[in-house]
Amino acid sequence: MKIPMLDLRREYEYMQADIDAAIKRCLEHQRWILGPEVEELEKEFGKYLSVQYCIGTSSGTDALVLALRALAIQRKGQEYFDRGDKIITTPFTFTATGDAILRAGATPVFVDIDPETFNIDPEQIKQALELTQGVVGILPVHLYGQACEMNQILSLAKQYNCFVVEDVAQACGAAWEGQKLGTIGDAGTFSFFPSKNLGGFGDGGMIVTNSQELAALTRELLKHGGKDKYNVEHIGYNARLDTLQAAVLLAKLEYxxxxxxxxxxxxxxxxxxxxxxxxxxxxxxxxxxxxxxxxxxxxxxxxxxxxxxxxxxxxxxxxxxxxxxxxxxxxxxxxxxxxxxxxxxxxxxxxxxxxxxxxxxxxxxxxxxxxxxxxxx
Ligand SMILES: Cc1ncc(COP(=O)(O)O)c(C=O)c1O
The missing domain is CATH 3.90.1150.10 (Aspartate Aminotransferase, domain 1)
Incomplete structure (x- = not known):
């Protein structure tokens, strides 16, 4: 017998009629950049998670970078964090989690994990907060689909005036005490990499937040850094979610x-x-x-x-x-x-x-x- 890690073809065949119809609609309207499916996915994903704002991005990595950059602008009034600004996270995660911290200008502080859950250990976060000057945020990763201990993380964040960005790349649809992951911290970031629980036919991601300010800032950053891309105010990116990916994801969200x-x-x-x-x-x-x-x-x-x-x-x-x-x-x-x-x-x-x-x-x-x-x- 041959058992691959993942056989995406089976999944496609199971949903083929819906996915093919979604792609056909795109072929008909030809609005490839920020077409109607992007907004529709943002709306449906928001309903699914019960969160106010969803912002589609070109990948889960970009979602992390944009969320952190927006927090630097919001909290410090500057484009990037300084090296002296520390963000606590786990060393046992995908590269992108730590790399996004560097790309946002801050310094990652790695703390140990709980061997039972593989997730960041709140006791270690507490110790790091006691020992480290300049911590501005905590970035828990809900690894393999398992929720981090969010009550302790939130209460430590409150005590030390830190933001919380949840990396939900691996836990789409999971909840902590009834609340969907990603909606608990200041912002949550998702990946729609093909192998993820909700995966597209290429790269894609999403930022979710209940903060109107963070939503507006991330939306600007993903479109070159301004409300009008011909007259920008921030150092931005081209990090939009493709219409075609949004169409596929909308069809797959149903499943x-x-x-x-x-x-x-x-x-x-x-x-x-x-x-x-x-x-x-x-x-x-x-x-x-x-x-x-x-x-x-x-x-x-x-x-x-x-x-x-x-x-x-x-x-x-x-x-x-x-x-x-x-x-x-x-x-x-x-x-x-x-x-x-x-x-x-x-x-x-x-x-x-x-x-x-x-x-x-x-x-x-x-x-x-x-x-x-x-x-x-
Ligand atoms: C924990 C974690 N964070 C971030 C990412 C980055 O997502 P993407 O590959 O969509 O950029 C991934 C997945 O690949 C991931 O597993």
Whole structure:
């Protein structure tokens, strides 16, 4: 059997009539830049999340950069943060999270994660806030679909007058205590990269916020930096969401909850088949979480061997993430850390993400688990 990490063709075939019709509408109206589908998606996504403002962007990375830049303008009255402005985040995330902080002019402060949830540890945030001068914001990442501990994060942010930008790239549709992720902090950023729970046919992203000022600023930044692109006031970007992507995403948004439920069932099946495997730590998903990656921890120092073994059995797996951000060259001399980031460093040697795709068959999941068990036997 061959089991890829993800087979997007199956998903397309499942929704083909809706997606094809959406693309056909674009071919008919030919309004490729900020066409009607962009506004419609922003409206529908806003309804889905119960948030006031949604601003489509060209990627999840751009969504992060724009949100942070807008906060620099709003809070400091300047285009970029200064190097002395610190933003606390996790080192165990995709490059873009930390890179966006650099691109907004600030300094990332990496703090350790909770080994159970893989997410930033609020106790570590607290310590960093006590030890570090100049912290202006906190950037939690809801990794693999699991919500960060938002109550503690919000109360620390309030105590230290910090903003909170949620990176929701991996948790589209998830909620914390009934409130959709992305709508809890000052702003939330989403990625519509094809492999995401809501993925387009190329790059795309979204900023969501309840602040009218941040919404207006990010909207200007994505269109070259002004209300009128021929007379701009900020250092802007060309970071608009394409009409065509918006059309595809609008069609796929209808399926988001159904597909998130399917992903959750797959994770439950994995947990069931692997529950007696003592060499593995299984992920635990809370009620509001979604499943983006199904990531296990190999507790026997054999992660790379098991990955190779599975590959030979036709099962693709991925390591999210092989290198913590603080160990990447781009952050050398440009970041701070509190403590040794022990858990994050351990995690990069132990995690393994298994294939997960909403339309995976039970036999496929069973096959993957049988191979994992046979490796340990
Ligand atoms: C946690 C996280 N943040 C940010 C991004 C960046 O999103 P994009 O690839 O759409 O730029 C991604 C995904 O790729 C991600 O997983």
């Amino acid at each position: 988001l909850d159904e597909f998130n439920n399917k992903r959750k069932k797959i994770a439950q099946l994995y947990n069931q088949y692997l529950k007696n495997c003592r060499s593995i730590q299984l992920p635990q998903f809370n009620k509001g979480d979604v499943v983006h990656q199904y990531t296990i921890r190999i507790l026997t120092n054999q992660r790379d061997q098991i990955q190779e073994y599975l590959k030979n059995k036709g099962v693709d797996t991925t390591i999210y993430y092989l290198i913590c951000l603080n160990r990447m060259k781009v952050f050398f001399g440009r970041c701070e850390m509190t403590g040794k980031l022990y858990e994050a460093n351990k995690m990069q040697k132990e995690v393994l993400s298994l294939p997960i795709e909403p339309l995976m068959a039970a036999e496929e999941i069973q096959y993957v688990c049988t191979q994992i068990k046979s490796f340990f036997n």
